[in-house]
Amino acid sequence: QEQLVESGGGLVQPGGSLRLSCTASGFALDYYAIGWFRQAPGKEREGVSSISSRRGATYYADSVKGRFTISKDNAENTAYLQMNSLKPEDTAVYYCAAVLSIEYPTESGLQGPVPVRSDEYDIWGQGTQVTVSS
DSSP states (O other): OOEEEEEOOEEEOTTOOEEEEEEEESSOGGGEEEEEEEEOTTSOOEEEEEEOSSSOOEEEOTTTTTTEEEEEETTTTEEEEEEOSOOGGGOEEEEEEEEEOOOEEETTEEEOOOOOSGGGOOEEOOOEEEEEOO
8 A cells, every 4th residue: 555654853943954754655756746735733734845756846835935945765765845944833744745747758858747736646644743942
């Protein structure tokens, strides 16, 4: 069965950094896009960042642009979310998700989608808690 497991969450002071990991088992990430989402208590789930399956195209929510970096290591079957300059409002449970996304060739290189909505993803991890507090 396809599974995703998040790790790397914890307690950090404002301005600090954390790196979240998302490791896949039961399938290979080579042809899957990855999205990171978060949900704070009493709030709805929001998209944080996404990355395409192979070419490395990315999406970032306005609230995290310039602070977070998404990456994907297909050889390690793991995706990452590097979070810098963390703010208290970043406190949430962070989830990673995957969806099959086969990119296609063009004269300028590979093209394909960068899914950003939660309902575009099929496989979800259990989440990891990130708390930003002094």
